[in-house]
Amino acid sequence: MRRSLTIRARTAFAFALASMVITTAVLAFVNLASQRSFALAVPGVEPLAPPATPVDPSRFHGSGSELSIVAQVATLQWQWSAVGVVAAGLLAGALGWLVSRRMLRPIDRITDTTKRISGANLHERIDLDGPDDELRRLSRTIDALLDRLETAFESQRRFVAQASHELRTPLAVQRAALQIGLPDDAGPDEIGTTRRELLDQNRRTEHLVESLLVLAEADRGLDDRRVPVDLAGIADEVTAGFADAARAAGVTVTCETHTEPPGSGATVVTGEPMLVGQVLSNLVDNALEYNQPGGFVRVVIDAGGITVENSGAAVPADSVAALTEPFRRLGTDGSRQHSGLGLSIVAAVVRAHGWQLSVAAREHGGLRVHVGVSSM
Incomplete structure (x- = not known):
């Protein structure tokens, strides 16, 4: 594999070539101008004649020795000009090498540091000092x-x-249930209790695995899977699906759609349908889980996005920001223990869509979650 020239080598070569071209042009101008002036002063002299050609003294009106000296001076002038061009090129090349070496030294530091950094020492930084230039x-x-x-x-x-x-x-709970709850002489009651415990734990594990898969799906990005999605239609489907759970918990669930003018399609956004449905499902599920009998869950869809508001126990203001982190729970007093991934999945889906998420504690208890979407 052919290795290309380094920046230093290219810089030095460019310096040398530019210097030689400029020096050649200057010296050629000086020599030709000198010859032209001499030709005007001495009639019969061709100013553009090659300087190495011997000059015939008989062509001039003057001393032959003087004219011979003039011809030799012109020849030596061209010779030393060539030497000067080469010397200027070499000097410029060396200067270009030194300048590029000094200017590119920070790049070597950046390269060495980035090569050295791995997962074990991600705390290291380049921390380049010096002038606030492009490299810094x-x-x-x-x-x-x-x-x-x-x-x-x-x-x-x-x-x-x-x-x-x-x-x-x-x-661990399933293993304990099998070892302790099912002795060799276990009766029907013990078997039934153990069976229910195992089923509950199995459902919890299944729910956790599903949540992890959805979270991974959201974190992976959406690629080209975005299509027009009607938030109002999805919200109606999700709230209808939680009707039985809401009645059992004694909580009222309402879904409102506000558009100006009505039917204008202002609630249609570009997104991934399954993940958008998961956002609404998680928000309503959490709002029911951490609610109180006689409470409410209000879902509002408008041109600004999705708002899910619920009653419930007071939430400390300093705990709200951490609710979108994985496995963070408000408590375990619900009918079943959540995986602690509900709002984490919501945050990941919102982030993947480029939307905005805000979570705030209500003054009288419960939460207010708003998803600011980008319309079509």
Whole structure:
């Protein structure tokens, strides 16, 4: 494989070539101008004649020795001009090499640092000093990229550790139920109790795995899967699907669509239908889970996006920001333990669509979640 010239070598060559061209042009102008002036002063002299051609002294009105000296001076002038051109080229090339070496030294530092950084030492930074030039701006950009990568790696490590813990818990419960709840002389009542416990844990594990898959799907990006999606239609389907659960919990679920003018299609956005449905489903599910008998869940769809508001216990303001992190829960008093991934999935889907998510605690208890969407 052919190795191309380095920037230093190309810079030195460019310096040398430019210097030789400029010096040649200057010296040619000086020599030709000198000869022209001499020709005007001495009639019969051809100013553009090659300087190495011997000059016939008989052509001039003057001393032969003087004219011979003039001819030799002209010849030597051209010879030394050629030497000067070569010397200027060599000097310019050396200067270009030194200048490029000094100017490109930060690039070597950037290259060495980026080669050295791996998952084990993502905390290292280039931290280039010196003038605020293009190279320093490049180093700051790379350092910012490394900051984002370090944050992503740390988040991924925490996620894997938390997911492993969450998956081990139901497996440990199932193993304990089999070992303790099903002795050799177990009766029908013990078998029934153990069976229900195993089914509950199995459903919880299945729900957790499904949530992890949806979260991975959202984090992977949408590619070209976006199509026009009617938020109002999806919201109606989702709220209708939770009607039985809402009645059992004693919670009123309402869905409102506000468009100006009505039927204008202002609630149609570009998105991935399955993931958009998952956002609404997770928000309504959480609103029901962490609610109180006699409470409410209100879903509002308008041109600005999706708003899900619910009653419930008071939520500390300092806990709201952490609710979108994986495996964060408000509590475990619900009818079933959530996986703690509901709002994490919502945040991932919103981020993948380029939308905005805001979560706020209501003054009288519960949450208000707003998804600001981009319309078509």
